[in-house]
Amino acid sequence: MDKLKFEERLKFLNKKQKEAVDYIYGPLLVVAGPGTGKTELLGVRVANILDKTDTNPSSILxxxxxxxxxxxxxxxxxxxxxxxxxxxxxxxxxxxxxxxINLYPEFFYNGATYRPIDEIRQIEIIEKIIIKKLDHNSNFRSKSPSQGYTYIKDILNRIKELKKAGIRSKDFIKIIEENHKFEVEFNKILEKYLNGIEFRSYKKVIPIFKELLKEAYLIKSKEQKIKGFESLKNSILKKIEIAIEDSEEINKATPLKELKDNIFVKSKENNNFILKSSSNYDNYLDLGIVYQEYKKECEKLGFFDFEDMIIDVVSELENNDELKFNLQEKYQFILIDEFQDTNYSQMEIIKNLTDNKILTPNIMAVGDDDQSIYKFQGASMKNMSDFIENYKETKVIILDENYRSTDEILEYSRNTIEFAEDRLVNIKPEFTKLLKASNNKIKKGKIKEVEFNSENEEYLYISLKIKEIPKNESIAIISRTHKHLEKISKLLSHENIDFEYEKNSDISSEKNVKQILTIIKFLDSIINKKIDKDYLLPEILSYEFFGISNEEIWKFAEYTKKAKNWEENWFSLMENYDNEKIKEIHTFLVNLSTEAKRKTAEEILDYIIGNKELNNYKSKYKEYYFSTFSNKKDKLNYLVNL
Structure with missing residues (x-):
């Protein structure tokens, strides 16, 4: 360790940062607002642990x-x-x-080596389950002559979301069944109170909803068995309570009418009001069946997908003390960044790593409840308040010195965020976070709020404002999504305004670059005779620049099933398959792998992108991507990525 550099960095920490760095042992929760130097805090704290203790660096997680x-x-x-x-x-x-999973393979998948699953095989498995496991009247059996089963992609997306939220298939089915019991009883109450109701007079409507609510609370419903997830009963009744309070506050039935439109729907059978969710019960149950069977089939074939890893590790930690104790012994200090974004399954990993009845865990979590961006994946701000309940001796430090913004920006942000209900301060008032500007070098400015009638009007206003500003000034356009930035960039190009737009600084995640990397990975498998990389072929064949339709790939997939070891021999079967494009790609990949043994990476890249011809075959990669670009900026980004 560079002691002088470490001491220098320590000097630049403010009082609360220094306090967090020095608090080495025991649980620590740091509530860090934006621009308060939490990244610096994490790094210096790790260095301080190594400086003040005899901890091995590999014991820090x-x-x-x-x-x-x-x-x-x-x-x-x-x-x-x-x-x-x-x-x-x-x-x-x-x-x-x-x-x-890699360090302790004996605890996972019965010691077998599993492979990541590709989209083609995902679709094959889901299709098989739909045919064999679902009733003939299931909505999931809807089929298109050209695209096959209509809902396969939606099913896969829902399964992905469930896994991200840490909900296992058996738990999902339990949730659906328990929720449906409540829905049946609640729908009877809706029929009793809401049939024929008019929402014109709040004086008549509010008492009806109060009686409805009182009776609904008497419905017997088990507490949600899945920790971290609210029961349907609690969720629905809370919404009704809030709508009643809002209607009483403004002396109008509007909030209750909006509630009715949002969560109730007329039944097709008798035109009575029912919960919207109850009309989807059969679909939810079918999804649960498909999810459960999909997991079984993947395990049977030796596949896993990206979202499986966290759920599988949580499951093993809960059921295997040996693995849990090994990891607890290995990781003596744990630091968690962006703690507000942890979902239930991630929180379960943390709990299992620190669940020691003898020793107090050395864990620090850093987060800001106002910056949670993964709520759609099950992230819960409640994890921050639960941290204090889980670790009784938790020390809490609030970082409130902002080094990135002016007081004007902080005040504007505070006035905006204070209306949000899902804030830590609403649960723990002592966690009030009043950020103050602490960087005198930042130039002060003005915030102007402007409203527009349309997006195009807004884009035009921005471009005109940019033209008014001297060219030597720095200008940034910030948007919530890339969609808006892409639209305004076209207008800026049209107005001949120079700009720089980087959609993603990690070029390896750009589609055109990822395709090249995947092809290179497959070439390596040919050279080193690794048949386990055969799973990459369905993806490679689907690349648009090869010009093979989904229907042709599907036919080839069906053809491979007839082979003895169809799940591993796509490449060998391509050579003699009755499709010229597929045979051409096979020859191209073979020739590329041969050239890769004696030529530079730059030369191989030229063949892949189509700068050079290889044995009378020229890749259409470059031709395809240039033909799809709408302006010179897109072409420039393509070249920059390469």
Missing amino acids: CLTFTDSAAINMRERLIGLIGKDAYKVNINTFHAFCSEV
């Missing part, structure tokens, strides 16, 4: 949510502790779970 955050944290550590930074375990939750 840092968990975060993105690869870029993990890379940033490691780079900061390298500047502090040198090569020891590579020994500290800095991972995303997925990468950590992947590492656990």
